[in-house]
């Protein structure tokens with residue numbers, strides 16, 4: 001190998017270990033306002049709960065390069081940490097993940113266990129026995145997890161289809177993937193969002209007839225999309241509507257969260273339907289702000305839980321009002337995003353980057 005090649009090779013190694021000026025500049029512009037220029041968590045943005053000091057390490061959602069890339073891309077729903085997958089390209093995000101790792105204490109990469117299932121380009125759906133998502137909630141022997149490539153996992157109970165919460169991190173582990181024994185699934189992500197404390201009420205109600213039972217028909221993965229199909233039943237067992245629900249991450253530069261896309265079709269008659277899918281924070285009495293398609297609730301840590309509706313339906317404080325007609329499917333998307341404010345420019349950026357029209 002010639003001296004020039006050797007020098008080039010050494011330069012490359014150094015470049016991989018030392019953040020280049022361009023990456024430093026990206027960090028200063030995009031991250032330092034919250035994390036501080038040295039990554040010590042002392043940025044200029046006022047946050048009730050400070051951003052993480054990278055020097056202390058101890059990342060809640062994983063400290064491998066891949067895990068950090070995921071957190072930086074998706075953001076951390078429920079906290080002010082935004083997602084950067086629309087504003088920075090993958091190379092930039094990867095370089096920042098390496099820089100964050102370099103700012104932290106030296107770490108040993110933990111070997112992943114053979115029984116761990118990871119999500120790559122396509123979402124994954126698994127069913128099985130799940131531990132309670134939060135203390136004081138029931139174990140749901142029949143559960144379902146949808147893992148998305150951005151690191152969010154949507155946890156459902158399936159005896160009466162309800163989203164219980166959303167996790168961020170690795171996907172799931174089980175000791176006997178091949179066996180049919182009842183060994184429990186162990187979701188690996190940390191819960192970042194709980195629907196009504198992890199024990200939500202039934203998702204759909206027909207005024208006059210009460211709550212409808214949601215019976216799972218199946219799950220699907222199509223390309224990067226994943227979701228569930230289910231039927232809504234009245235107490236006498238009559239199926240009155242069918243639902244397709246698709247979920248994905250909603251990462252924007254002003255806040256991160258997730259979106260649920262619903263398509264609902266009546267099996268015969270016209271009737272009003274209430275969708276209890278807004279899940280305001282437990283202690284929230286009144287929204288801090290609202291219009292026909294947006295709600296913003298003050299949430300723990302001085303942030304806002306912002307709810308966006310797009311498509312059919314009318315948004316109320318804790319539900320979506322729908323009106324079913326035979327032969328016409330209703331379609332709406334509900335976005336749940338944590339933002340620092342509800343100023344007009346924030347909401348405009350949110351809607352534009354989330355792909356939700358006004």
Ligand code: HEC
Nearest residue numbers: 030031034050051052059060061062071072079080081096
């Ligand atoms: C608007 C403020 C804000 C900005 C901008 C921001 N962050 Fe964060 N970040 C946070 C907060 C707050 C947390 C802590 C969240 C929590 O409570 O777990 C955090 C946490 C993190 C974590 C820790 C994840 C873990 O596993 O615990 C990483 C890594 C991170 N940020 C990287 C970045 C990078 C890289 C950028 C710039 C590209 C950035 N952040 C921009 C607010 C911000």
